[in-house]
Amino acid sequence: MKYYNLSADQEYGPALIKLADYCDSDEVKDYKKACDYYKKAADQGYAEAQCDLGFHYKYGDGVDIDLSIAIHYYQLAAEQNDCRALCNLAVCYEEGAGVTQSSKEAFKYFKKAADLGFARGQFRVARCYSLGLGVKESFEKAIEYFELALGQDYKTEEILEKIQECKNAQRTGEKSINKLNKSSKVILRLQGVSTN
Template sequence: MFSSVKKLFTKASQNYSLEQALLAYDTEEYELAISLFESLARDRTPKALYYLGTCYFWGLGTESNQEKGLRLFIAAAEQGYCQAQIELGYIYRHGYGVTADCKTSLQWYERAQATGNPDAIAEVAHCYEYGEGVDQNLTKALELYADAAEGGNAIAQFTLASFYTKGIEVEYDPITAFYWFKRAADQDFADAYIHVAASYARGEGVGTDLNKAISWYAKAAEHGDAVAQNNMGYYYTTGTGVVQDEEKATFWYYHAAKQGHAIAQYNLAERYRIGSDGEKKLTEAAYLYLESAMQSDKDAQYRMAMCYKFGEGVEKNLEQFVYWIEEAARQGQQAAIDEINTYITPEIPQQPVPETDSTILE
């Protein structure tokens, strides 16, 4: 009787200590967490072993000791602790503190998969999709992604949607694609935001809804998606679905352009050239036109040619003018074609020399 009570008391005490340790970990009080996890690890508590391993392996609250961290992960994983098995799969996939080994990575992921964990299933699906540690098998990958997606894994939901968008191993199906993109987006998987937005904007897989499209584009833009940022710039420039706002338009074009988005670079350059915010910035405009032109944007190439022709933001340069106007014209930019035509003189047919009577010359 006394023994049973003691065991119950000990277990309750362990659970309380584990809760304290996890609270310290979650609040980033890593030194306290390590102390508590160390105590629990002596009893081989799998969860404590895993979190202690995380602290040592990644250097949280202590100097990084990947060898010790790895031993702790393995100790937890061998007891069937799923998160440790997934962590080992990740470590061996990327070669952190060990020699990268896709087969060993897959083995750990598969051990975690056996528990039915959606995150582990998604990782195994990834291995089959890209042929990591196993022969590539897109059919198998699709099947596993579907299982993981149903289990709530956001990455699997996003990837499954991409399969339906691209028609990989399934028929192209925008309705099913939208369903899974939306499921992922609702879990705050940021890469899905732009796809949900585009679906609402184009009416692909769902009814057209400009307000919802802009709402999702805004979320994507806030998370750094350059396409979404450029689109938000357009909406604020034109007042489409929002109150027209030149300052916000410039703000979003700027952030997209800073990421190298060619269309945004051109759009921002146009604003600087015409002075949309009240001041012309020809030097900045020329710089952005050039950045965009070098990415083969034909409108930027035309504008860059005009900069060199008139010396706007750069010194006049006939050779550069000819180069960029021809580049733009090659891509069918009509203004560039018209510009070239003004400089080409129509050929005048050569007139035949009339025959002369040699007797007259004599």
């Protein structure tokens, strides 16, 4: 820790991030200090720090909740292809948190993370395809992306269930697909997520 502190005193970005992560850990939970370190590294252009700082502004850990600042930092990191930031920004579009709700924009950011090989992005793209969120419904593509995420041991049990649901919907035909899609969209609307 001594060397990280010395490096952080010199404003060395990777050391600032390590100290921020340490302060952000469950054992320390000094979120304000973590945000101070993340901010210094974020201002130097480190995408990881920008993403983490955006997260803190979205949820109010160590700083006041400010969705516009959260979006700003997510966008900076997303421009550098930080996959976590791409997915976090997509969730903001999905929820309408700090931005105008748009399933199409959410899909765009999830897809970019998926194309970069990020399992969480692949899972969310598969979900979008299976429910027709921001993209034309396609159980075939949903299965393809679920399997990509599954190949990385991401949410294995849940993905296996989703793949089976998609295969069942494909087998039973159009009416079942529409019924599954409508019930899923009703659940999403109840959760406050628009399906447009």
